[in-house]
Amino acid sequence: MDRELRVLLLSGIVLAAFTVPAQAQQAAGAEPATPQVVEPRVKRRDVNPPGLDTENWEAGLFVGTISIEDFGASVSYGGRIAYHFTEDVFAEATIGTAKAGKTSYEDLSGSAELLTDSERQFTHYDLSVGWNALPGEVFFGGTRAMPSAVYFTLGAGSTRFAGDDHFTVALGAGLRVLANDWIAVHLDARNLAFETDLLGESKLTHNLQFTFGVTAFF
Amino acid sequence: MIRRLLIAAMLLGTPTANAAAGSGPVVVQDPYLELRSGPGRGFPVFHVVDRGASVELLRRRTDWIKVREATGTSGWVHRSQLERTLTPAGEPVTLPAPTLENRTEHRWEVGLVTGGLEGASVVGVQGAWAATPTLHVRADAAQLLGDYSNGWLGTVGVAHVFAPHWRVSPFVGIGGGVLYVEPKATLVQPDDRTDSTAYAGLGLRGYLTNRFLLQAEYRQFVVFTSRDDNEEIDEWTVSFVYFF
Numbered sequence: 001m002d003r004e005l006r007v008l009l010l011s012g013i014v015l016a017a018f019t020v021p022a023q024a025q026q027a028a029g030a031e032p033a034t035p036q037v038v039e040p041r042v043k044r045r046d047v048n049p050p051g052l053d054t055e056n057w058e059a060g061l062f063v064g065t066i067s068i069e070d071f072g073a074s075v076s077y078g079g080r081i082a083y084h085f086t087e088d089v090f091a092e093a094t095i096g097t098a099k100a101g102k103t104s105y106e107d108l109s110g111s112a113e114l115l116t117d118s119e120r121q122f123t124h125y126d127l128s129v130g131w132n133a134l135p136g137e138v139f140f141g142g143t144r145a146m147p148s149a150v151y152f153t154l155g156a157g158s159t160r161f162a163g164d165d166h167f168t169v170a171l172g173a174g175l176r177v178l179a180n181d182w183i184a185v186h187l188d189a190r191n192l193a194f195e196t197d198l199l200g201e202s203k204l205t206h207n208l209q210f211t212f213g214v215t216a217f218f
Numbered sequence: 219m220i221r222r223l224l225i226a227a228m229l230l231g232t233p234t235a236n237a238a239a240g241s242g243p244v245v246v247q248d249p250y251l252e253l254r255s256g257p258g259r260g261f262p263v264f265h266v267v268d269r270g271a272s273v274e275l276l277r278r279r280t281d282w283i284k285v286r287e288a289t290g291t292s293g294w295v296h297r298s299q300l301e302r303t304l305t306p307a308g309e310p311v312t313l314p315a316p317t318l319e320n321r322t323e324h325r326w327e328v329g330l331v332t333g334g335l336e337g338a339s340v341v342g343v344q345g346a347w348a349a350t351p352t353l354h355v356r357a358d359a360a361q362l363l364g365d366y367s368n369g370w371l372g373t374v375g376v377a378h379v380f381a382p383h384w385r386v387s388p389f390v391g392i393g394g395g396v397l398y399v400e401p402k403a404t405l406v407q408p409d410d411r412t413d414s415t416a417y418a419g420l421g422l423r424g425y426l427t428n429r430f431l432l433q434a435e436y437r438q439f440v441v442f443t444s445r446d447d448n449e450e451i452d453e454w455t456v457s458f459v460y461f462f
Contacts, residue, residue: 052313054278085429085460087258087280091330127330127341129458135258147256156332156341158361164402167339167363178256181277181284217279 055182058082060215062096062188068122068161069205070198072101076122076209088132092153094170095125096209100161103199114198119163122207124192126170128155138177148177159194159207166194176215186213243272244303244311251303253293257282265291275300281315316428316462322351322382324461329433331360333455335371338364340455342371351382356391362399369399373417386424393417397441415441423459433457 059081066076078096085091100120106113134150153172158165172190179185192207246269253265257279265287267273273285276292283300286292297313304310327346334340342360349355354377362369375393394416401409421435434456441449 052275052278052283056280084280087282089430091458091460127343129330132258135256135260137256137261145255147258147261149258155330156339158341158363165361165363165368167341 055217056084058084058090058184058215058217060184060186060213062186062211062213064188064209064211066096066098066122066192066207066209068098068100068207070103071120071122072103074098074101074122076211080213080215082130082215087135090130090132090151092128092130092155093125094128094155094157095123096211097121097123115162119161122159122161124157124159124168124170126155126157126168126192128153128157128170128172132176146177146179148175150175153190159192162196162198164196166196168192168194182217184215184217186211186215188213243274244300244305245272246270247302247304248299251285251295251299253285253287253291253295254282255293257284257294259296261294265293272306273303278313283313318428320428320461321425324348327354327431327459327461329457329459331358331455331457333453335362335439335453336364336451338362338367338369340371340453344457344459346377352379353377354379354389354391356393365402367399367401369397371395371397371415373415375417379423386422388420388422390420391418391435391437397439411443413441413443415439417453419453429460429462431459431461433459 059079061077061079063075063077065073067073076096076098078094080092080094082090082092098121100115100122103114130151130153132149132151136148136150137145138148139145151174153170153174155170157168157170159168160166170190170192172188174186174188177185188209188211190209190211192209193204194207195202195204197203246267249269251267251271251273252263253267254261255264267285267287271287273287273295276284276286278284278297281297282294283297284292285295285300297315300311300313302310325348327344327348329344331342331344332340340360340362342358344356344358346354346356355374356377357372357374359372360370362371373393373395375391375395377389377391379387379389381387394414396412397415398412399410417437417439419435419437421433423431423433425431435454437453437455439451439453441451443449
């Protein structure tokens with residue numbers, strides 16, 4: 001034990017005697033290839049440009065006509081809001097209303113009213129998925145080219161008409177033209193199809209809607 | 219600018235959101251930057267900006283960013299090209315974008331739902347928060363449109379996704395909610411009813427891309443009615459889901 005301790009101490013002294021002058025010599029001599037004393041631990045920060053305006057939402061109003069099956073054509077108006085996921089795919093919520101006219105039967109018979117005034121209000125909403133199938137540009141005059149897209153939408157929703165809510169399948173096609181970077185003009189054709197038994201037997205009605213709309217991206 | 223905002227406010231009541239704030243210049247690192255005439259891959263490249271030049275980022279729409287060169291020429295550039303640009307401080311520009319990891323590491327899901335519940339059609343929205351890739355907290359609201367009654371259904375619940383890293387994964391879920399039923403006037407039992415309900419369900423979900431998935435689900439509901447017997451009803455739905 002005693003001997004081991006002595007060997008340890010001795011070897012410590014010998015080691016120190018060799019290394020200290022060596023270090024001193026190194027410090028005094030030619031500079032070594034700059035040792036990296038501190039490893040840089042600073043991770044590069046990712047910079048998302050501040051203030052870059054992401055404009056994937058689109059909202060606006062539309063007006064046009066709707067042909068309500070058996071009840072003639074009426075003025076239709078409403079609003080839409082859309083979110084563009086990619087340049088190809090978007091989701092859209094639409095709400096619209098119109099006042100239905102009279103059936104031919106009501107006109108001819110003169111008196112018999114099928115629906116009350118409030119029941120003639122035709123209000124519909126739908127949630128749709130849209131696909132910008134044909135993107136492109138339209139040319140206005142000789143100097144202006146505006147980005148455009150022909151799109152198709154498919155969705156489901158509800159129509160309140162004749163005192164009842166009807167499950168509605170909305171199938172649409174439209175043209176969107178960007179007037180500038182953030183205002184778009186829409187021409188839309190949609191078919192709102194739902195089943196109703198209003199006139200006796202149950203049947204699927206197709207209600208075609210043609211509208212002109214203006215939206216803003218934000 | 220002010221006039222444009224006023225027009226926007228008048229047109230749509232969306233006043234402030236369109237202020238296109240520039241975000242400072244970035245320096246091009248690619249051999250060149252392709253400027254397109256519109257925000258899409260089909261639009262023609264009409265101008266290129268050389269390496270070392272600086273451009274200003276104006277606005278972003280989906281994966282496309284409108285940039286303006288010092289000379290005033292502006293056009294749309296794809297996000298991926300701008301990720302190889304540097305800020306004046308020499309730091310890389312990052313623009314958030316979905317990757318394959320997004321499939322398992324996303325936090326939120328929103329979707330459009332349609333389907334059927336005991337003969338009635340279902341249309342609604344759903345949302346989910348991914349507490350972990352396999353455990354989701356969900357909520358949904360739907361309108362029910364049937365031949366004999368209409369109504370509303372709102373639920374909250376949890377779902378377990380077995381293998382979120384698979385392209386198609388099964389999942390199971392349980393939850394509870396409220397069912398409001400409004401029978402049509404011609405029926406014998408014309409009272410509106412609001413009942414609490416609980417469900418157990420199973421389904422399949424499959425990724426369409428790194429941002430979308432399609433989900434099909436079957437749920438069995440137990441409706442806790444005020445009558446003697448509870449009612450059991452089935453629902454099946456399909457939904458189109460966006461995750462981020």
